[in-house]
Amino acid sequence: MAPPLAAVSLTSPLFSPSSSRPLRRRHAPPPSVSFQTRGRSPAAAPAESSGSPLLEVRGLTASVKETGQQILAGVDLTIREGEIHAIMGKNGSGKSTLTKVLVGHPHYEVTGGTILFKGQDLVDMEPEDRSLAGLFMSFQAPIEIPGVSNFDFLLMAVNARREKSGLPALGPLEFYSVVSPKVDALKMDPKFLDRNVNEGFSGGERKRNEILQLSVIGADLALLDEIDSGLDVDALEDVANAVNGLLTPQNSVMMITHYQRLLDLIKPSYVHIMENGKIIKTGDSSIATQINEGGFKSIALV
Numbered sequence: 001m002a003p004p005l006a007a008v009s010l011t012s013p014l015f016s017p018s019s020s021r022p023l024r025r026r027h028a029p030p031p032s033v034s035f036q037t038r039g040r041s042p043a044a045a046p047a048e049s050s051g052s053p054l055l056e057v058r059g060l061t062a063s064v065k066e067t068g069q070q071i072l073a074g075v076d077l078t079i080r081e082g083e084i085h086a087i088m089g090k091n092g093s094g095k096s097t098l099t100k101v102l103v104g105h106p107h108y109e110v111t112g113g114t115i116l117f118k119g120q121d122l123v124d125m126e127p128e129d130r131s132l133a134g135l136f137m138s139f140q141a142p143i144e145i146p147g148v149s150n151f152d153f154l155l156m157a158v159n160a161r162r163e164k165s166g167l168p169a170l171g172p173l174e175f176y177s178v179v180s181p182k183v184d185a186l187k188m189d190p191k192f193l194d195r196n197v198n199e200g201f202s203g204g205e206r207k208r209n210e211i212l213q214l215s216v217i218g219a220d221l222a223l224l225d226e227i228d229s230g231l232d233v234d235a236l237e238d239v240a241n242a243v244n245g246l247l248t249p250q251n252s253v254m255m256i257t258h259y260q261r262l263l264d265l266i267k268p269s270y271v272h273i274m275e276n277g278k279i280i281k282t283g284d285s286s287i288a289t290q291i292n293e294g295g296f297k298s299i300a301l302v
């Protein structure tokens with residue numbers, strides 16, 4: 001049986017028909033944050049972000065369920081429609097734990113604070129319900145699902161979403177015409193559809209496959225944990241292009257990365273620095289530049 005979190009992907013929402021709409025990115029910082037606009041025309045930075053809030057996290061604390069060890073120590077974060085947020089920070093600062101807590105990973109317990117997703121309280125929702133509500137998580141280390149082909153996995157996920165929306169299930173032939181262009185866009189060999197999910201996939205192939213899942217299933221908010229790790233330059237570009245192609249004025253991305261090169265390809269509206277289970281600094285991508293210039297040298301690499 002697949003681990004519980006597989007349900008997050010298995011029942012994630014169907015790709016949105018609006019996904020071909022052009023991205024309206026917002027680059028405005030929170031009013032309390034000042035930062036440089038180096039490398040960016042001031043005209044490119046709207047005065048205020050106006051999308052509706054998708055995710056509102058307030059004072060979130062969370063611990064490892066088994067040991068009670070506190071990992072998140074009061075996270076505050078708002079992600080609005082159409083925004084791209086990058087989370088950076090030293091190893092062990094709590095970035096992955098934050099994403100896992102957001103999708104309801106069973107190893108963690110929320111001990112305080114609130115998480116609202118599209119106005120709904122997430123904390124007591126099952127992982128699969130969070131997924132059906134429009135959350136998608138790509139894993140830092142994507143799991144294998146022996147005995148389930150990629151094609152069947154994706155079809156199942158898409159049909160679960162269609163069922164929830166009261167739409168008829170897609171048959172395999174119909175679905176093939178949906179998935180095929182997405183496989184091509186990611187420059188994946190169509191044979192990957194017949195292979196069992198992630199079984200025997202290389203690290204880079206697993207990452208591409210995660211983004212294939214996202215592009216087929218879709219999400220209002222995609223949580224991408226180090227999608228750049230293990231990718232060569234061409235693969236990173238393919239993956240970044242696929243993510244950029246999915247962005248609409250209505251959906252958002254939160255991506256964890258250590259690397260400036262990802263921020264060059266998927267331009268964040270905000271960059272947050274995590275330390276000791278908290279967001280300690282927020283700004284635009286110039287924060288990452290400051291990091292590279294020495295402020296937080298150990299956090300970001302080129």
Ligand SMILES: Nc1ncnc2c1ncn2[C@@H]1O[C@H](COP(=O)(O)OP(=O)(O)OP(=O)(O)O)[C@@H](O)[C@H]1O
Pocket residue numbers: 064069071089090091092093094095096097098107
């Ligand atoms: N299930 C767990 N059991 C024990 N410790 C845990 C567990 N999950 C997370 N931790 C600890 O919590 C801290 C934060 O881990 P997390 O994976 O969130 O860090 P991160 O910022 O994503 O790090 P990296 O950049 O290395 O991926 C680490 O010290 C980690 O060992």
